[in-house]
Amino acid sequence: MQEEIIRAVLAGHDALALLPTGGGKSICFQVPALARPGLCLVVSPLIALMKDQVENLRKRGIKAEAVYAGMSHTEIDQTLDNCVYGPVKFLYVSPERLLTDMFQARVKKMRVSLLAVDEAHCLSQWGYDFRPPYLRIAELREMLPGVPCIALTATATEQVRQDIVEKLHFGAGHQVFLQSFARPNLSYSALPTEDKLKRLLEVVRGVGAEKTSIVYARTRRQTEDTAAYLQQAGVKAAPYHAGLPSEQRTRTQQDWMQNRTRCIVATNAFGMGIDKPDVRLVVHLDAPDNLEAYYQEAGRAGRDEKYAFAVLLRGPNDADELRRRTQQAFPPLDTVRRVYQALANFSRTAVGGGELVAFDFDLQQFAETYRIKALDAHNSLRTLEREGFVQVNEAVNNPARVHIPINHTDLYRFQVANAQHDQLIKSLLRFNGGELFVGFQRISENSLAQYLKVSVVDVRKTLLFLHRSGIIQYQPKHESPQALFTTGRHDAAKLPLDQKRLNQARELAVHKTESVIRYADGGRCRQQLLLEYFGELDAPACKVCDYCLAEKKARQTPPAATELRSQLLNMLKATPQTPREVLTHFAPGQATAVTEQLRELVELGELRYAPDGRLG
Numbered sequence: 001m002q003e004e005i006i007r008a009v010l011a012g013h014d015a016l017a018l019l020p021t022g023g024g025k026s027i028c029f030q031v032p033a034l035a036r037p038g039l040c041l042v043v044s045p046l047i048a049l050m051k052d053q054v055e056n057l058r059k060r061g062i063k064a065e066a067v068y069a070g071m072s073h074t075e076i077d078q079t080l081d082n083c084v085y086g087p088v089k090f091l092y093v094s095p096e097r098l099l100t101d102m103f104q105a106r107v108k109k110m111r112v113s114l115l116a117v118d119e120a121h122c123l124s125q126w127g128y129d130f131r132p133p134y135l136r137i138a139e140l141r142e143m144l145p146g147v148p149c150i151a152l153t154a155t156a157t158e159q160v161r162q163d164i165v166e167k168l169h170f171g172a173g174h175q176v177f178l179q180s181f182a183r184p185n186l187s188y189s190a191l192p193t194e195d196k197l198k199r200l201l202e203v204v205r206g207v208g209a210e211k212t213s214i215v216y217a218r219t220r221r222q223t224e225d226t227a228a229y230l231q232q233a234g235v236k237a238a239p240y241h242a243g244l245p246s247e248q249r250t251r252t253q254q255d256w257m258q259n260r261t262r263c264i265v266a267t268n269a270f271g272m273g274i275d276k277p278d279v280r281l282v283v284h285l286d287a288p289d290n291l292e293a294y295y296q297e298a299g300r301a302g303r304d305e306k307y308a309f310a311v312l313l314r315g316p317n318d319a320d321e322l323r324r325r326t327q328q329a330f331p332p333l334d335t336v337r338r339v340y341q342a343l344a345n346f347s348r349t350a351v352g353g354g355e356l357v358a359f360d361f362d363l364q365q366f367a368e369t370y371r372i373k374a375l376d377a378h379n380s381l382r383t384l385e386r387e388g389f390v391q392v393n394e395a396v397n398n399p400a401r402v403h404i405p406i407n408h409t410d411l412y413r414f415q416v417a418n419a420q421h422d423q424l425i426k427s428l429l430r431f432n433g434g435e436l437f438v439g440f441q442r443i444s445e446n447s448l449a450q451y452l453k454v455s456v457v458d459v460r461k462t463l464l465f466l467h468r469s470g471i472i473q474y475q476p477k478h479e480s481p482q483a484l485f486t487t488g489r490h491d492a493a494k495l496p497l498d499q500k501r502l503n504q505a506r507e508l509a510v511h512k513t514e515s516v517i518r519y520a521d522g523g524r525c526r527q528q529l530l531l532e533y534f535g536e537l538d539a540p541a542c543k544v545c546d547y548c549l550a551e552k553k554a555r556q557t558p559p560a561a562t563e564l565r566s567q568l569l570n571m572l573k574a575t576p577q578t579p580r581e582v583l584t585h586f587a588p589g590q591a592t593a594v595t596e597q598l599r600e601l602v603e604l605g606e607l608r609y610a611p612d613g614r615l616g
Contacts, residue, residue, distance in 0.1 A: 005150070005177050006031050009114065014174035015150045016120070016164055020181060020299055025152040026053060029116035032150075033090065034062070038113030039083060041144075042092045045119050045131055047393055048269070050092040057090055065439075066092040067103070069358045069393055070482050074473055075440050078403060080106040082439050095122075095133035096356060096391060096486045098140050112144050117168065120151035121292070124163035125505070127156065128292040128512065132388030133486060138169050154299070155181075155292040158535040181295065181534045182542070185302045188526035189546035190312040190519070196285055197229050203283060203311050204263060209235045212256070213281035215265040216297055222285065227265040240266040246397035246479045268297060269394055277304035283311045287322055287520055289329075290512035291533050294519070307544075312520060319517045326513045330506045331379050333497055339380035341492035342370040343390065343483065354485040361392060361483035381483075386505060387497060389490070392483045401440040401475040402428060402463070408437070414471055424462050427451055428472075440475065522547050564590075565597050572607060576616030 033040030302308025
């Protein structure tokens with residue numbers, strides 16, 4: 001469907017494209033943007049995904065920039081200037097940045113040819129990841145008259161699709177491209193178990209421990225414990241979560257991408273923008289909060305369209321636990337206000353200030369400092385995000401960056417007058433060239449230190465000195481989680497929380513939770529259950545999920561069962577044996593069927609137990 005979408009955009013139509021995970025959504029706006037003069041403005045909520053796409057474009061020689069939380073005012077200013085006056089083709093922007101004074105002043109001067117809204121389901125309060133700043137995109141469209149808009153998402157119900165079209169003010173000639181949510185090569189299963197780790201190992205070995213797999217865990221601790229368990233069992237597994245050092249996360253991801261690690265055990269953030277087509281297995285140790293998230297995460301298996309497996313492990317108390325988590329996700333309003341006030345104290349932000357000013361934020365430290373339960377703090381911050389008052393970003397690896405704001409002549413004069421710094425400046429120019437004069441460029445302090453044969457500490461000290469001297473603009477390496485107020489800070493007592501909207505959000509979350517539980521309980525083709533949720537009501541059974549395969553097996557069972565029954569009767573009439581002795585004559589995989597047949601034969605009176613425990 002990519003070509004149809006691209007042609008619609010090139011013809012100037014507004015378009016909504018729903019393509020499944022791995023369906024190549026980025027191509028649908030990148031190709032038309034490259035085919036037209038001007039710049040493509042891309043709205044995206046995920047910093048890691050933005051950075052990943054910008055890097056991929058740059059590797060292909062395409063000028064791309066991004067503006068997001070954590071960048072300095074100077075860096076944002078420079079980046080936007082490059083988009084006005086330079087040959088930039090793509091500008092990625094996080095939604096809360098769209099209508100700042102600085103952005104509005106510049107966007108009117110940019111030659112914008114296309115507006116792309118990624119993860120467009122965030123526009124809808126009926127979606128699973130509603131983000132209020134997305135609603136401001138409609139105002140941005142008014143500043144860009146005549147510029148077509150393409151909205152993209154992998155998961156959206158009919159109600160969410162209608163919401164996207166309405167909220168983005170699509171024109172009368174807009175087109176909606178909807179690919180089926182069916183994945184014919186993906187076998188869905190929900191397996192009941194009382195020992196998830198043991199069952200996980202069986203599944204991994206069943207598919208093949210040498211095959212590429214992802215295991216999703218709910219907590220950071222769970223990723224580490226599960227990876228350790230698999231390692232002890234001989235599986236090449238590694239944990240991945242935002243609490244690990246960035247170098248370790250990068251190394252783990254690269255090892256997995258290059259097949260040195262076969263199984264990655266991760267929290268749900270892993271996989272966004274990861275293009276690895278040969279994942280044969282995705283396992284969820286716990287069900288996500290909604291089927292949209294499950295469909296996206298499970299859909300990372302089998303992108304090469306070869307047979308793959310998506311497995312959900314179900315514990316006996318999982319449904320009750322999921323319902324309990326949903327209730328906890330909506331704390332009382334006084335708790336939310338208390339957390340908001342604590343966040344203001346933590347960041348030292350005065351009433352009316354702090355809008356879009358990011359600060360380092362560690363949830364555990366925050367909760368301990370203000371004596372708030374970590375779960376209450378987390379859920380209150382999520383509520384504040386849904387209401388559009390704050391934003392919390394996971395740790396993102398931001399390498400050190402440098403820009404030279406002075407001209408070549410002034411820089412040369414400084415080098416002549418300050419010989420002790422000449423070598424470092426020459427090294428910066430050797431590694432990064434004239435691009436340093438155009439905008440901020442990534443640098444490696446470690447590479448500079450090795451090249452100059454000095455310590456990394458000395459390199460950083462010199463860079464800071466040059467920064468304070470106005471010779472360079474230096475942004476040190478940064479990888480901590482961050483938070484920010486998306487509006488000027490309110491008085492917590494007067495924080496305008498919308499009780500009605502929060503109640504609606506709670507009801508929607510309960511509805512989504514029950515949909516997940518119904519899916520896990522099954523009783524029907526798993527793929528049909530998923531497709532019905534997304535509005536595909538007449539889909540045929542997939543024939544490859546656990547339910548369909550069990551149905552097929554059940555239809556084939558009677559002849560096999562009759563043959564087994566006859567075999568057991570002949571064996572035991574000839575030589576009475578205990579049930580344990582009987583099982584030694586059969587393969588381990590037949591144990592359940594043999595045991596069931598023995599039980600039935602005893603109940604029917606065709607076999608009897610002797611005093612010594614033998615059947616005959």
